[in-house]
Amino acid sequence: MNILQIIIFTIVKILIVVTIILLAVTYLVYFERKISAWAQNRIGPNRVGWHGALQSFADVLKLLLKEDIVPDAANKPIHTLAPIIALFVSFTTYAVIPFGPNINVFGFSVPLVVADVNIGILYVLALTSLGVYAITLAGWSSGSKYSLLGGIRSSAQMISYEISMGFSIGGVLLLSQSLRPVEIVQAQSGWMWNAILQPVGFITFLVSAFAETNRLPFDLPEAEPELVGGYHTEYSSMKFAGFFLAEYANMFIASALIVTLYLGGWQFPYLDHFGLSNGWFAVISVITFAIKVAALLFFFIWVRWSIPRFRYDQLMNLGWKVMFPLSLLNIIWVAVLIMVFKL
């Protein structure tokens, strides 16, 4: 493959991935509302389209047509920039997450990942830490005390949980001996899923992912009863939609990341023993990946509508006194596994 072909394939992959994420995010909003309605014994959106299936598009249209209000006290350039950072971070993170095995297109073997970087996991961590900026700057630049409190809370929360997240990933890296997401997936062939080998690490990562995406029970940055809307109190129109979209895109990416790191990625256990052709193998793998991600997304939404919000000090205690030591213990557990079973 020469450089031009690589560029063309990459652009095509980027377009496909971005389209899929955008569609997934709009339908995620719809399913969130439907599942919340199911949890609360309501009907949910049912007017626009079949069973309300076009509701999200109507919402986007409504937000686009609304007036963009920037408060007088706001710092205008940063106020505009914050949602852009949020969107940028959520969409670029997906570049390194593989969603399928190599496939043959026009005689080329194309990996189903936008960028097969050999330090992919570090890239994800770096971009996750960038996500804090969007919220911090949004909170600060709005010039409102609710926004500022939301911003400060969220930075503290995200920094705290990033630590246990990083240490949980440490266990995965010990087993796969690579920072490349594709190799991490391949190291989990059969039932050697990291979620099974290191359940503690899986749980700490899952909880940290909830905190990183600001989802309930950890949505302190935008706790409505205390802070009006948290960091996006002063946002309206498309800028608000930017944050909204970024939150759901983050949820999607967190699920994809959990699947890649802990649930075997696109691998269907023992699929390579069935003797399938390359094409069918790829199709089943991609579908497996989609199903795993969908199951996790359902879990995210399910938890949101079942569990009450934490208090701020409880959140910090949980992060520093429970999740952090547990993730350290997990690393020791994985090291013992490797020593005893020579994995």
Add this chain to the structure above:
Amino acid sequence: MNIYDIVFYLFAAITVLSAFFVVTTRNIVYSAYYLLFTFFGVAGIYVLLGADFIAMVQLIVYVGGILILILFGVMLTNKITSVEIKTGSVQVVPAAVGVALLAGILMASMVDTKWRSVETAMPSATTQGIGMLLIQQYAIVFELLGILLLIALIGAASMARK
């Protein structure tokens, strides 16, 4: 002019301009914000130099850690109590003379020296090499840095509570 040159000049321009604005802007939040771009530019240069691991660590540590702490410092010291957020500069002339002298010495020595360089291509993944050095040759430094971080953590926490 190939693609490497273009990328180099792009990142160098980002780094230099934003570093300049960090020091000259009167608004502290803008300074912190320009510093973000400086760190990004430097990370880009690291990638160009084949140091992918260090580039990512640069983003994680500087952008994700240190700069967030600085922003916290700015926000906690400026917005809550109404202290002036804009700050001026002093002693511009003596500083300029000193910096110019230093610049002369630095640039002269850099351009004059015949730098040795080896034509071996860097390994495509530097992570393994760094990791090996870290736990074999420099294991004691690694441990000491761990202790240093622990001390810093305790010190910062004890100073911040009161």
Add this chain to the structure above:
Amino acid sequence: MNIPIEYYLILSGFMFLVGVAGVLTRRNAIIVFMSIELMLNSANLSLVTFSSYMGNSTGQLFVFFVMTVAAAEAAVGLAIILAMFRNKLTLNIDDINILKW
């Protein structure tokens, strides 16, 4: 890698000079702090340049060490700045002269 090594060094030298100028001219403790980070970054850039042009990763390892120290410095430094701000309600380092006799 056909860019001369001097270009990288001059870039790093410029960053260092900007940092020095910041420390000398600004009086806000946090900006002084940021200038110090600039200088540390320029030193890191030189180390990575040399490491890359010598085909040896020890230089990169030292950048790693510098970053660790910088992180420790940031934590302690900002704690000190916040503590001083609580006591004196100023960030001007000319006003913070209590250790002078």
